[in-house]
Amino acid sequence: MRELSIIFLLALSSLTFGQQGKSVLILKDSSRINGIGKISGISSIVSVKFKNDTLKYRTYKSKEIVGINILENNYYRKFRYKYIDGEKYPEIVEIVSIDSLSLYVRIYEGSVLSNSFSNEPIPIIGNEPVQTIELDNGQKISVGQRPRNSFIIVNIPRYSYYVGIGESEQIEHLYTKGLPFAKGFKKSMKKYFKNCHSLIEKVENKEFSNDKLWEVLDYYNQNCLNSQRE
Structure with a gap:
């Protein structure tokens, strides 16, 4: 190692x-x-x-x-x-x-x-x-x-x-x-945004992609800011 x-x-x-x-x-x-x-x-x-x-x-x-x-x-x-x-x-x-x-x-x-x-x-x-x-x-x-x-x-x-x-x-x-x-795209998103369930669901459904990651941030800022990250 x-x-x-x-x-x-x-x-x-x-x-x-x-x-x-x-x-x-x-x-x-x-x-x-x-x-x-x-x-x-x-x-x-x-x-x-x-x-x-x-x-x-x-x-x-x-x-x-x-x-x-x-x-x-x-x-x-x-x-x-x-x-x-x-x-x-x-x-x-x-x-x-x-x-x-x-x-x-x-x-x-x-x-x-x-x-x-x-x-x-x-x-x-x-x-x-x-x-x-x-x-x-x-x-x-x-x-x-x-x-x-x-x-x-x-x-x-x-x-x-x-x-x-x-x-x-x-x-x-x-x-x-x-x-x-x-780490893969899905694993990275799940780790950082783990308390934003609707975002994770969209990642699972392939509504977000790794070449348009700004869309993930836009969604998070508009919909998930009240979710408390640990």
Whole structure:
């Protein structure tokens, strides 16, 4: 078992991800700087590099910044430093949705991050506040004002989802796909949402899928917040 653990850790350390482009750097004092940003690194050793008209690329640490927004397909992808499962040092994850219980994703692969997920805004549901944006094809749609991305799977190898209360710096692991020894989708949902019986029933009936996990969070936030998790 120890040998397997060592192999698993070595495999994780070789996983890389990267993303770059027109960006907004968000500092700890909530100020924002426009420029060109880059996220790169190996596994949890990730760096955020940024430049504008006044400086060359500079590497920023988590103690200096909250995160970075990177423009892709006329829509900003939002990356934030978060503490995962109480770890001492924060790691970069991407916002999928911000709500009472928020959802984040992290992809592990050996090429550019945008080659894995094609992001697009999620259309509004119900009576939530809206804003209108224009897509690359000229189409105008109304989307929620909350940061929400829909991710269309394009040959995804490995990724992990995390959840956290509101915009808290602390998040928890929810589900991982494609990594050795990872729990299956159903088992992960049953473990985390065990006191939300209607949600578990929908998981059992395959009304939710692992490639649209934001639908699970939407359902939980709308229907299960009064259920007390142990």
